[in-house]
Amino acid sequence: MPELPEVETSRRGIEPFLVGEQIYEIIIRNRGLRWPVAHDVERRLTGATVTSVGRRAKYLLINTSAGTAIVHLGMSGSVFIVDRGTPAGVHDHFDVDLSGGKSLRYRDPRRFGSLHWTDNPAGHWLLRNLGPEPLSDRFDGDYLWLKSRGRRVAVKQFIMNAGIVVGVGNIYASEALFIAGIHPRRAAGRISQSRYMKLAAAIKEVLARAIKAGGTTLRDFYGGDGEAGYFRQQLDVYGRDGEGCRHCGREISLIVLGQRSTFYCKSCQR
DNA sequence: CGCGACTCCTGCCGGC
DNA sequence: TGCCGGCAGGAGTCGC
Numbered sequence: 001m002p003e004l005p006e007v008e009t010s011r012r013g014i015e016p017f018l019v020g021e022q023i024y025e026i027i028i029r030n031r032g033l034r035w036p037v038a039h040d041v042e043r044r045l046t047g048a049t050v051t052s053v054g055r056r057a058k059y060l061l062i063n064t065s066a067g068t069a070i071v072h073l074g075m076s077g078s079v080f081i082v083d084r085g086t087p088a089g090v091h092d093h094f095d096v097d098l099s100g101g102k103s104l105r106y107r108d109p110r111r112f113g114s115l116h117w118t119d120n121p122a123g124h125w126l127l128r129n130l131g132p133e134p135l136s137d138r139f140d141g142d143y144l145w146l147k148s149r150g151r152r153v154a155v156k157q158f159i160m161n162a163g164i165v166v167g168v169g170n171i172y173a174s175e176a177l178f179i180a181g182i183h184p185r186r187a188a189g190r191i192s193q194s195r196y197m198k199l200a201a202a203i204k205e206v207l208a209r210a211i212k213a214g215g216t217t218l219r220d221f222y223g224g225d226g227e228a229g230y231f232r233q234q235l236d237v238y239g240r241d242g243e244g245c246r247h248c249g250r251e252i253s254l255i256v257l258g259q260r261s262t263f264y265c266k267s268c269q270r
Numbered sequence: 271c272g273c274g275a276c277t278c279c280t281g282c283c284g285g286c
Numbered sequence: 287t288g289c290c291g292g293c294a295g296g297a298g299t300c301g302c
Binding site for chain 1: 293294295296297298
Binding site for chain 1: 272273274275276278279280281282
């Protein structure tokens, strides 16, 4: 479900409810997430005060006076605020109860998400080997071009590799390649520096626009404020196979790359 | 090391 | 109407 814009939308939605609050209780109903939730999470966080809510790649970082909770939403996860004591559904795997009477609720039907505690987020094994944030100055066309030399993998898989750049998932990879006019199957090592400049700019642009629109709601994504994301209307190619290209009118094509559906225009992308 | 395939899990949709 | 196959926004791991 969530790529970077959806995670960032969630972060912004929940942050005002969490910062300054003391964690009254952690209730874990199902520890069987992608990685079993460790048994010290409750002890570590109970009584701590939330200082900020950050994000690294698609991980939410709930920073407290006693370490950080690392929350990943997987494919189907979401977080939202409820009144403490609101009955939980079958997929509501944990709550962070706050002293003011609200709770942060985590829902994830497929359980591909995760919850970890750490006192050193940057050094945590999940975060240690991640590439730069796409919206940071460290990420640009020169960086992509340098990293791609000698690599034969398709450029779409290359930009979805979190060791190269984080946060670009299946929707925004297709969208950015369309904006940059690059065929998704082109070998990463056979793309010029100037085209990588366009691609880096396209990635930044599409992610920034999606954040502004509150993310993309395909089926069940809602930000921390409970609002759907409105970026779906702005998608040029994702999910539009068979429909007309917004630039040239030709039918959008659907291929499978690295087991993932990939959408592009045969005329506009080379 | 790079790369492709596989895996985890539930829900939903389209076709028969 | 009901059943079944396929697919879904992620990403670590394994084998070559």
